[in-house]
Amino acid sequence: MANAGERILVVGPSWVGDMVMAQSLLMTLKAHHPGCTLGVVAPGWSLPILERMAEVDEALALEVGHGEFGFAARRELARRLKNRFDRAIVLPRSWKSAMVPFLARIPKRRGFTGEQRLWLLNERRRLDKTVLDQTVKRFVSLGLPEEEAAGGDFAIPRPRLAVDPDNLVELRLTHQLSSRPAIGMMPGAEYGPAKQWPLEHFHALAEKLVAEGYEVRVLGGPKDAPAGEVICTGLSHAHNLCGRTRLADAVxxxxxxxxxxxxxxxxxxxxxxxxxxxxxxxxxxxxxxxxPLTSNAQIHYLALSCSPCFARECPLGHTNCLKDITPDRMLASILPASPQVLTPAG
Known part of the structure; x- marks a missing residue:
C-alpha cells in the first residue's frame, strides 16, 4: 500500500485506445492511494488525451519516433525526473519502455517480465494471459497488490474523458455542422484492413442515415481522409473531418x-x-x-469459424467476418424504432 502523498510515475502506452484504457489504472491508483501524485510519460501526440483525464497531475512527453530507441531523449527525460518520484509503473512490455524509470533512479519500478528487462525492474510480475485476458485488466492489475491482482477478479473503473463545451461550439461553427442529430463514423483501424468494415458499407449506411434525418461525421487522422471522401461522396449533411481536427477536438x-x-x-x-x-x-x-469500456455499447461480431484470426489482412481473402455485417442490419440497430441485436452466426 502506498503512503499518502506518494509520487507515482506511469509509463504509458503508445496507442490511442490503450492510452484511454490506461485511465482505468490511473483511477485505481487514485482510489487506492489517496493523496498520491500521478505523472504519466507518454508520446507527445497523447497529451491532449491526458489533459482530459482528471487523475493526471503531470503529463511528460517523450518524443521518440515509432520504432526508434531514442536513448538520448530517454536519458534527458530521466535526468529531469530524478528525485521526483517514489514509484514507477511501466505498462508497455518492451525493454526500452523501462529505461526512463531506471535511469531516473526511481526506487520502486513495477511491470510485467519481458524482453530481458530483469535488471530494469525491481518489482516484476509474471503475466498470466489466461487470468488477465484483457488489455485493461493487465493495466489495472499493475496498480494493485500482487495478491489482489492474481485472481483477475477486481473492479475495473470505466474511463471518463472530460468534454470542453466551448471548444465544441467553435468546432460546430468552423465545420458548419448542422442541428441534426449526429452519427459519428470511424472507418480507420491502425492494425490493418482485416479490422476495417468495408467503405462501401459505411457509405451505404451514411446515405440511409442522412435520409432518416441524421448528420454524419467521419472522424480519423490524415491517412483516413481518402476513406472519409468515399463515405461522404454525393451526400448532403455528411462531413469528412478526417485530418481536419485535433485529437482533443475528436473527444x-x-x-x-x-x-x-x-x-x-x-x-x-x-x-x-x-x-x-x-x-x-x-x-x-x-x-x-x-x-469498449462502457455499458452503452453494442458489439457487432459474427464469430465465424475463422474468427478471430488477429491478422492484418484476411488469410482467406474474403473478409466475410466484416462484409456479412450489412448496412441494413447496422441501420436497424441504430434506429430507435427498429432495434435489432447482432448475434453470432449459428
Missing amino acids: DLLADCEQVVTNDSGLMHVASAVGTRVHAIYGSSSPEYTP
Missing part, C-alpha cells in the same frame, strides 16, 4: 454525437469514454480482448 465531437459506428480502434475507446452510444464492429480482432 468533443464524439461526445456531441448521438451514436457512433466504429471499427475496433482508438477512437472507439474515446467515444466510449465520453458516454456516446457505440456500435463496435469486430472482424479479425476479439471483443473479449479489447471491448
Whole structure:
C-alpha cells in the first residue's frame, strides 16, 4: 500500500485506445492511494488525451519516433525526473519502455517480465494471459497488490474523458455542422484492413442515415481522409473531418454525437469514454480482448469459424467476418424504432 502523498510515475502506452484504457489504472491508483501524485510519460501526440483525464497531475512527453530507441531523449527525460518520484509503473512490455524509470533512479519500478528487462525492474510480475485476458485488466492489475491482482477478479473503473463545451461550439461553427442529430463514423483501424468494415458499407449506411434525418461525421487522422471522401461522396449533411481536427477536438465531437459506428480502434475507446452510444464492429480482432469500456455499447461480431484470426489482412481473402455485417442490419440497430441485436452466426 502506498503512503499518502506518494509520487507515482506511469509509463504509458503508445496507442490511442490503450492510452484511454490506461485511465482505468490511473483511477485505481487514485482510489487506492489517496493523496498520491500521478505523472504519466507518454508520446507527445497523447497529451491532449491526458489533459482530459482528471487523475493526471503531470503529463511528460517523450518524443521518440515509432520504432526508434531514442536513448538520448530517454536519458534527458530521466535526468529531469530524478528525485521526483517514489514509484514507477511501466505498462508497455518492451525493454526500452523501462529505461526512463531506471535511469531516473526511481526506487520502486513495477511491470510485467519481458524482453530481458530483469535488471530494469525491481518489482516484476509474471503475466498470466489466461487470468488477465484483457488489455485493461493487465493495466489495472499493475496498480494493485500482487495478491489482489492474481485472481483477475477486481473492479475495473470505466474511463471518463472530460468534454470542453466551448471548444465544441467553435468546432460546430468552423465545420458548419448542422442541428441534426449526429452519427459519428470511424472507418480507420491502425492494425490493418482485416479490422476495417468495408467503405462501401459505411457509405451505404451514411446515405440511409442522412435520409432518416441524421448528420454524419467521419472522424480519423490524415491517412483516413481518402476513406472519409468515399463515405461522404454525393451526400448532403455528411462531413469528412478526417485530418481536419485535433485529437482533443475528436473527444468533443464524439461526445456531441448521438451514436457512433466504429471499427475496433482508438477512437472507439474515446467515444466510449465520453458516454456516446457505440456500435463496435469486430472482424479479425476479439471483443473479449479489447471491448469498449462502457455499458452503452453494442458489439457487432459474427464469430465465424475463422474468427478471430488477429491478422492484418484476411488469410482467406474474403473478409466475410466484416462484409456479412450489412448496412441494413447496422441501420436497424441504430434506429430507435427498429432495434435489432447482432448475434453470432449459428
